Amino acid sequence: MQPNKPLEGHTYPLRIEGYSSDGAGVARLDGMVVFVQGGIRGELCQVRLTHVGRSALWGVVREVTEPSPARISPDCPYYDRCGGCHFRHMTYAEELEAKRVRVEDCLRRLGGADVRVTEILGAAQPERYRNKAQFPVAPGPRIGFYQARTHKVVDVADCLLQSQAAARLRGAVKDWMTQYSIPAYNEKARAGLVRHVYVRTNRRGESLCCLLVNGVGVPRERELVKALRAAEPGLVGIVLGINQSHSNVILGDAYRTLWGQDFLSDTLCGATFQLSVPSFYQVNPDQTEVLYGKALELAGLTGRETVLDLYCGIGTISLVMARQAGMVWGAEVVPQAVDDAIQNAQCSGITNARFLCADAGEAARQLAQEGVRPHVVCVDPPRKGLAEDVVATIAAMAPERVVYVSCDPATLGRDVKRFAPLGYHLDCATAVDLFPRTAHVETVALLSQQKPDTTML
Structure with a gap:
């Protein structure tokens, strides 16, 4: 008789042996590799299989029976939904x-x-180190990051990897869209206006904000500029990027400066x-x-x-x-x-x-x-x-x-x-x-x- 094949949706006790290239734990079940989201090497976990492939399995940790000393509580409320981070359930030393x-x-x-x-x-400094944020925008409006392996946008008010300036500017765009009923871009329908909010910062605390849109302009432009300038004192420029392509490309092929300058200076080495x-x-x-x-x-x-x-x-x-x-x-x-x-x-x-x-x-x-x-x-x-x-x-x-x-x-x-x-x-x-x-x-x-x-x- 052939052994019973692992079943999708069932839970199995597995020992995490190491890590995959995308940060998942790696275990084995009936000779097959299992990629375990949220596992830490050395741990014994109850793992629910989410997908059964021909040569590999995928699962998530339902319960940690024998936790690793490296396990910590994630410090981000979006960690289980947002696809940006992979290691917030373990110490930085274990990640390294x-x-x-x-x-x-x-x-x-x-x-x-x-x-x-x-x-x-x-x-x-493993937090707030990024000097560039690219927030996708979806109807709602929702402005944040894509859920792992999807194009579903998770509305993220603040990200611990991004600058606080990026969070403030993101919030100002969302408030402006809500107040004036500015439509977000709908990827499936290929309709709507605002596609991405882009923020670049430098070491002097200055920032440059760009709104990527499916069009050649935006309504209530003056109100947008006013809202962004009020939200971020270090703002030096606001740019409109035109992206009317039916693709996943973020940046536009033409730009127009709405206020200030269209560049940011920074020093490196x-x-x-x-x-x-x-x-x-x-x-x-x-x-x-x-x-x-x-x-x-x-x-x-x-x-x-x-x-x-x-x-x-x-x-x-x-x-x-x-x-x-x-x-x-x-x-x-x-x-x-x-x-x-x-x-x-x-x-x-x-x-x-x-x-x-x-x-x-x-x-x-x-x-x-x-x-x-x-x-x-x-x-x-x-x-x-x-x-x-x-x-x-x-x-x-x-x-x-x-x-x-x-x-x-x-x-x-x-x-x-x-x-x-x-x-x-x-x-x-x-x-x-x-x-x-x-x-x-x-x-x-x-x-x-x-x-x-x-x-x-």
Whole structure:
């Protein structure tokens, strides 16, 4: 007889063995992996199965029979509904260890690297660290965040990861919509007006607010400006973003300033950056300085090297490297980001940085034509990692060192394995917690060129 198959909706006693990439506990039932929402390693839990798949199961903790010493009471009233945080039921120390183990596992299992990740750099302040908030808006109006794995908006008055300025501006928009019957965007019907409330803040306590709308304007515009200015004394600008696409894209393709300025300035690692609404910028400035400091350390610059910074965005890493390099070249495919990078270099008084609007292959060819050979290549790619041809392009440049800043340990592991047959060995890796209380983790890795052993010649 075949054993009874686990049943959806039934509850089973399970021992949590570890964590998945999205922060869920991992257990086993009848030889199948179970992803347990709310579980902590070492705990014995009563787990109700919410989904039975062919090769894996999913469940939620109904009761903790043997609790972990790391278990704490969540300090957010929205934690069981909002999909933003994953670790508020455990201590920050346990969260850091879960992330460290995840990075090491990816590098060993997916990267084939015999490396020990001995260090994870945690945040001194794991709350209210985000300098950017993007609140989806739904009929009600509800303004907050999406429930996990859905597009249902949970109305969130305040988020412990966001600034209090963001909460005040979000509340002002909601009051304005309610008072003047301003329609929220309905994703299914593709109708309505207000889609997202976007707030960017800086270290000086200033903020920039953008309303993303399904249209070219809003009614009661003057009242909106008045409400936002009254809600937030540090507000320096209000922008209207036009997004009439039938997609999940948040930002618009055109912007109009309703009041004040359309940008925010901030300082990072001693450099000054001018940030428009669509500019990419790390959301945790304190930990970004830790991250980039580690990248600079691994680059091993002495003041003479030429550095190529691929995926340079608005030039954050480029300008950090430029202070200790001979010359830095930044490459980025987004024209607006390149313009911002040039402006940021000028604002910071940096003259040894140049920026190309090109992808990795184009940048390599252009630099080769000019006789430029980078000693160090730094990459900070999106979550999907490096394309295989980009790995080959970097190796063909023959830099001495590759500094890889990664936001996904899995794609980092995959790319480490791709570099190996091209002569680059993973020397070390450090995990950095840029996003406390969420499942995301950054890694800085150093790959060095392996020269032929000449001792036997």
